[in-house]
Amino acid sequence: MTQPILDIRDVSLSFGSFKALDGVTLAVSPGERLALLGHNGAGKSTLFKAVLGFLAQGEGTITVAGHRPGSDVARIAMSYLPEVVSFPQSLTGREVLAYFSGLRGASRSEIDGLLDRVGLADAADRRVRTYSKGMRQRLGLAQALIGAPRLLLLDEPTSGLDPVSRHDFYTVIAEAAARGCAVLLSSHGLEEVQGQTDRVAILSRGRLRASGTLAELAAAAALRTTIRVTAKKGHADRLQADLGGRRMNGCRLEIECAPDAKLGLLLQLGHHREALHEIDVFAPSLNDIYRYFSDTKGDQP
Amino acid sequence: MTTRIGTIFAQEFRLARRNLWVGLATGILGLFAVVLGIFGAGQGAALDADALTLTAASLATLSVYLIPLIALLMSYDSFAGEIERGALALTLASPVRRWEVFAGKFAAQSLAVGVAIVLAFGAAGAFLALSFGTGSDGIAAWLRLMATAFVLGSVFVGFGLMLSAMAGRTATAAASAVGLWLVLVVIYDLALLGSVMAASDGIFASQVFPWLVVANPADAFRLYNLALIETAPVAGIDGLASTLPFPPTAALAVLGLWLSAVLALGIRRTKRIVP
Incomplete structure (x- = not known):
């Protein structure tokens, strides 16, 4: 050293x-x-x-x-x-x-x-x-x-x-x-x-x-990854029942998960191939990491 | 140490030249010297004195206003401006000592004022001597004027640098420089004249008043020069020059004391700067 x-x-x-x-x-x-x-x-x-x-x-x-x-x-x-x-x-x-x-x-x-x-x-x-x-x-x-x-x-x-x-x-x-x-x-x-x-x-x-x-x-920040799933018409309810997450509108679902759970979730989504229209994955950005440390923790005593 | 002071000196002197301070000061001082000389030459015959001696007397009175002004203008922004622009932090981050920065700036700016004085008064003096003739008295008076003007300039460069280090901001430094000039060069004399007229006889007029006059560096410069010119046509507060209760060299000592005081104070203030 x-x-x-x-x-x-x-x-x-x-x-x-x-x-x-x-x-x-x-x-x-x-x-x-x-x-x-x-x-x-x-x-x-x-x-x-x-x-x-x-x-x-x-x-x-x-x-x-x-x-x-x-x-x-x-x-x-x-x-x-x-x-x-x-x-x-x-x-x-x-x-x-x-x-x-x-x-x-x-x-x-x-x-x-x-x-x-x-x-x-x-x-x-x-x-x-x-x-x-x-x-x-x-x-x-x-x-x-x-x-x-x-x-x-x-x-x-x-x-x-x-x-x-x-x-x-x-x-x-x-x-x-x-x-x-x-x-x-x-x-x-x-x-x-x-x-x-x-x-x-x-x-x-x-x-x-x-x-x-x-x-x-x-x-250390362990910020959650967001997966946004757009389902084909009529499949959104079934997807939500299976995977959880939040419904954004009639056909869109947002699922948050820990970074290491992301892969499992995507594999699980693979089983619903026929119901999917689009998948977007949002990893936490640098800005999110910076904000996490400079703001969130700043409010704690 | 000498390298560092030399480096600061070289940069400051270069800046004074590039910013046209030296040229401007030379032009103004030279112009006034020649104009006063030509006016003085007209009266010279009537007063039985040579042109150079007469002009030295009137130029001493005028220099009291001009030289402190030029010296303060050259120096007031030296620290304050660099603090505002962030340049001083870079200088002070290097291994330079604070007093070395002050000394380098002071030496360069004093020399800049000195060069302007020598060029302007030297050329004007030569011109007057060649045009109207002179004697050894005239030349001596002229050389005394140039030398003491240089010291006066140095005292006010020291004042300007001290105020600049104290103020830390350009606007404040400018205001305090103008204030100092007004007080020492204009108001001080007026106040003394007023008080001596109010109490024209007694202890104050004969004992206290001369010392109060000579305590001011600008007045000390003027008194020294006028006291050594016998034929000087003097009026007002300068009438004191012919009835001094102390030798004229005491006025020189006062200038020396002021110079050491402003240098010591200036270095002290420079050490306190947080860039």
């Missing part, structure tokens, strides 16, 4: 009477990509700021590469990309990267390689004013990759990007992770990070509601 780069243990933070973080425990290991999901105000940005050492620490401990947030070791090990960043409009992309190279004490010779990696080599000497939103975000990513950090903190890095830009963005992140960089990125929804991260953690109202792989979350 490798030592996690980012180790957050039982962290609570309050602003006055508002509890922004409540007993959050989370760890990210080298090479691992973890998506932190939560709606607006769930505490994602607060958690990031605590990890960056910008906020006075409340209860619990955070360590980055074994050191306190805000310490030199922690700041050198980690880099950050906020959701909205606007670099000075009158600087060129290359000048922006040179600035952060200087602050991080990194060599300027890696700037060309970074610009190339995020696809900005051609625009390197143009003013940031002329960049599109996607280009600015990629410049932000290049900035975050300066000095080969061991932990990338990306706060909703792809919100507002078109699907192609988003895909390119995750490719660069995957390359960084393949080199052993730990990635913690936040997002609004599961769809966006599906297949792009190794693990998912769901934060709601300052508390961590779930964490694991997508498959583990789906299993």
